[in-house]
Amino acid sequence: MNRNTACPHIEPRGYKSGVKPVWCPGCGDFGVLGSITKALSGLQIRPESTAIISGIGCSSRMPTYLSTYGFHGVHGRALSLATGLKVARPDLTVIATGGDGDGFSIGGNHFLHTCRRNTNMTYIVLDNQVYGMTKGQASPTTEPNWEKGKLTPSGTGINPFQPLVVGLASGANFIARCSSSDSNGTARTIMEAIRHPGFSMVQVLSPCVTFRPEQREWKKLVQPAPVEATSDAAQAARRLLTDKGLFTGILFRGSRPPYQPELKSSIENIAELEEEFCL
Amino acid sequence: MSRQSLSIALTGSGGSGVMTMGNMLLEAVAKAGWYGIMTRSAGPQIRGGEAAALIRVSNMPIESHDDSFDLVLAIDPASMGRFVAEIPLRPDSFVISDPQGGRRSSSLPESPAKVIDLPMKELAKSVKGGRPNMIALGAIASVIGLSETSIFAILKTMLESKGADALGASRTCVQAGFAAGADLLEFNTPQMQQDTDTQRWGITGNEAAGLGAVRGGVRFVAAYPITPATEVLEWMAGVLPSVGGVLVQAEDELASINQIIGASFGGLPSLTATSGPGLALMTESIGLAVCSEVPVVVLDVMRCGPSTGIATKTEQSDLNIALNGLHGDAPHLVLAPSSITDCVFTTQWAVHLAESLQAPAIVLSDQSLGQTRAIMNRPADITFMARRSVPAQSAGYVEENYTRYAIGDSGVSPMAIPGQPGGQYTADGLEHSQSGAPSSLPEDHLAQLDKRQHKISQFNYGEHWADIEGSGELAVISWGSTCGPIREALARMRDQGQEIRLIAIRLLAPERPSEMAAALVGVKRLLVVEQSHSRQFHRYLRAAYDLPDETRVLNRPGPLPFRPAEIMARLDDWGEGTGS
Incomplete structure (x- = not known):
């Protein structure tokens, strides 16, 4: 663990744990790891005051590679772990990371309700439209006609999940899309997401070069959204429903107050609580 | 002093006010200096169906119902059929029932008890806004020898918020019932005046478990409603803010268990309460708490299973899943209170053990403990408080080379809390090395399995x-x-x-x-x-x-x-x- 004792300024590499990632060479997730360290360095958030929370999947390995506090939990429950931590410890910067399967399939219910609850934290979804760790099955964001998934050799035949549309409808307070190929741009967006109050979601298109090699083309196809971020949910919905999923940038900035029950410091004597039982 | 007691069952259709009446009666006997218990028995209906309040009063603390009931008051005689098995009667038992509204003979074919008519509905009709349950309350009070004024006092405290008209109508009904009860039957109430020096409490098992948790230091609760555990969560929702804690209503039990693991990782002793179906959903993540060594307490208020089973009724059939439901070799704690009083102690002890051992504790209560209200002696104060081992800091920093899952003598390794500089680690459900880094090496797996087993096995649990x-x-x-x-x-x-x-x-x-x-x-x-x-x-x-x-x-x-x-x-x- 890096102690960061000598110098108050922490470089991006100071946020790396030194554990070697399990990812395949060329995986988009390396870029996102770099973007997260740049964002944390950019904001100069202390590693001991930061917690990276994840579930299961390739991208869910993220916490181990960072020098912050971390929790690598079970499949699909990252947002629940993160919610409990943030409500209990509002002083911490809490960031959940994970993939499209973890977040939108097995963890779909938590995604809906975490958007709705609007707890002040950031959710970075590394979307590669495939289950990589289990070696190439269709995920909720896979196109219906992708025929290379062994569980769905004729394609899924069902429409992909639209994370940002669903996030917006469910109440996410900040919505952005990035590409892992643009490390600095992604870092800037993550900084904005962390700064923005409430639940911020950042979808990062992060190619799986092993099972979806065609995604290497993403870096040529993505382009900055031609419009500025809006705070109008209706306008954001129209844009999200009409884009092809390849526009990047901050797409929505809401102004709903975050969910944060007050943790009082003045503590009543337990004996006073017990009075209600006395006869 | 020998035990003397009196068992009374109140039955009616759901919504007829049986539980209200039962609560008032229990309150009245408590004020008169007696001990007692009242168990709720109901169908799953929100409104309608049948309900019974099973009451036993005694001259000394009691933990159980008696072999049979002395007195049944059936507001709706037809409703009694549902409870034949739950309300055993003797030839010298009495059933007071309304001749109007269903024949008791068809609902109680085998009953040996003497049946006495009391036209509760008719009497209630003569009072504007009157209700048969208040007639019944007056009658019962009169039969068992409670004073009219003692019932009036209870009415005043419990119905004041409903306004003067409602209070007045209830008073008039109680009066009418009391008069009607006076010469209804010959009933020898045992002498049950007890010494009133001891501080007594009126509390349900569910409240008692919640109190034990708060006494033990729980300050974060995630909650998903489920019968018959909901009252634990509702009670805690009310009190946690005043002790610096918080309750979050979660979207499901998967969220509840993971929220409490997250909060406990952040340093707050944490709990959730559920019943069998919820425990089944939580088991994967209880395994996560085992592997990542995060203390949590899961209170399971058991009901009849499997599946939805009988949601409103008690059973001890979650023992297997509590002991063996986790996959892998997953040492954890399973505790069970053996009385309502013990719900306080055992839940508090569970928090202490979970925190001390950095392991999940499952507490098995059940519907009959949780939803029974007892008039009992105030439980003793217990000194167990959440005590978690955290790494020492010098000059503000956790000592160099801190390793979260270090193998030591006790198996318990200090757990850094986010915010502690130099203590950063990743808690992991993946098998890991001593530092917490994921590892698939057989020697790391064995060492960590040993560690997690050893800390649980070697602990001195004492006489408890x-x-x-x-x-x-x-x-x-x-x-x-x-x-x-x-x-x-x-x-x-x-x-x-x-x-x-x-x-x-x-x-x-x-x-x-x-x-x-x-x-x-x-x-x-x-x-x-x-x-x-x-x-x-x-x-x-x-x-x-x-x-x-x-x-x-x-x-x-x-x-x-x-x-x-x-x-x-x-x-x-x-x-x-x-x-x-």
């Missing part, structure tokens, strides 16, 4: 692992709510001069072989009592402990409670052979 009461060659072994009727049965047998022992296990996991061996010294005959169809507890005992050759089993599924007399009968009629 079980209550050993009495002595003798004949013993009963049980756990949870069935200990209530057993304790009463054994007390009666001891009064008759028999020596008999009770082993009421509080700590079900980890097993305590040497303590159990000591508890069984001299026992020649052992009766296992449990409320499970497949004898889950007996199987557990056989797997974990050496039992006497002459071990027999008295078991049945929920929801019908064991009666003290049937336990006595089983012990008297030991018989030959190995059957049960």
Whole structure:
């Protein structure tokens, strides 16, 4: 663990744990790891005051590679772990990371309700439209006609999940899309997401070069959204429903107050609580 | 002083005010200086269906219902049919029922009790805004010898918020009922005035478990409603803010368990409460708490299973899943309170153990404990507080080379709390090395399995692992709510001069072989009592402990409670052979 004792300024590499990632060479997730360290360095958030929370999947390995506090939990429950931590410890910067399967399939219910609850934290979804760790099955964001998934050799035949549309409808307070190929741009967006109050979601298109090699083309196809971020949910919905999923940038900035029950410091004597039982 | 008690059942259709009336009656007998319990029995209907309030009052603290009921008051006679099995009657029992609205004979074909008519609906009609349950309350009060003024006082405190008209109507009804009850029947209420020096409480098992949790230091609760555990969560929602805590209503049980793991990782002692279906959903993540060594407490208020089962009725059939539901080798704690009073102690102890051992603790309460309100002596203060080992800091930093999952003598390694500089680590459900980095090496797996087993096994649980009461060659072994009727049965047998022992296990996991061996010294005959169809507890005992050759089993599924007399009968009629 890096102690960061000598110098108050922490470089991006100071946020790396030194554990070697399990990812395949060329995986988009390396870029996102770099973007997260740049964002944390950019904001100069202390590693001991930061917690990276994840579930299961390739991208869910993220916490181990960072020098912050971390929790690598079970499949699909990252947002629940993160919610409990943030409500209990509002002083911490809490960031959940994970993939499209973890977040939108097995963890779909938590995604809906975490958007709705609007707890002040950031959710970075590394979307590669495939289950990589289990070696190439269709995920909720896979196109219906992708025929290379062994569980769905004729394609899924069902429409992909639209994370940002669903996030917006469910109440996410900040919505952005990035590409892992643009490390600095992604870092800037993550900084904005962390700064923005409430639940911020950042979808990062992060190619799986092993099972979806065609995604290497993403870096040529993505382009900055031609419009500025809006705070109008209706306008954001129209844009999200009409884009092809390849526009990047901050797409929505809401102004709903975050969910944060007050943790009082003045503590009543337990004996006073017990009075209600006395006869 | 010998035990004297009076058992009263109030039945009606759902919404007829049976529970309100029961609560008022219990409050009145409490004010009059008696002890008592009231168990709610209801169908799953939100409104409608049938409901019964089962009340027993006594001159001394009680934990169980009696063998039979002395008095039944049926507001809707037709509703009684549903409760025939739950309300055993004797030839000298009385049933007061309304001649209007269904014939009791069809609903109580076998009842030996004397039936007495009381036209509650008609009497209520004569009062503007009057309700039959208040007529019934007055009548019962009169029959059992409570004063009219004592009921008026209860009405005032419990109905004041409903306005002067409602209070006035209830008062008039109680008066009418009281007058009607005066010469309704000859009933000898036992003398039950007790000494009123002891501080007494009125509390349900669910509230008691919540209180134990708060006393133990729980400050974060995630909640998903489920019968019959919801009241634990509702009570805690009310009190947590005043002790610096918080309750979050989660979207499902998967979220509840993970939220409490997240909050506990952040340093707050955390709990969730649920019932069987919720526990089943949580088991994967309880394994996460085992592997990542994060303390949490899961309170399971058991009901009849499997599946939705009978959601509103009690059973001891979640023992298997609590002990063995986790995949992999996953040492954890399983505890069970054996009375409503013990719900305070055991839940508080569970928090202490979970925090001390950085492990999940499952507490098995059940519907009959959770939804019974008791008038009891105030439980003793206990000093257990959440005590988690955290790494020391010097000059603001955790010592160099801090390793979260270091192998040490006790198996418990200091757990850094986010915010502690230099303590950063990743808690992981993946097997890991001592530093917490994921590892698939066999030696790391073995070392961490040993660590997690060792910390649970070697801990000194002291005398609290079980209550050993009495002595003798004949013993009963049980756990949870069935200990209530057993304790009463054994007390009666001891009064008759028999020596008999009770082993009421509080700590079900980890097993305590040497303590159990000591508890069984001299026992020649052992009766296992449990409320499970497949004898889950007996199987557990056989797997974990050496039992006497002459071990027999008295078991049945929920929801019908064991009666003290049937336990006595089983012990008297030991018989030959190995059957049960």
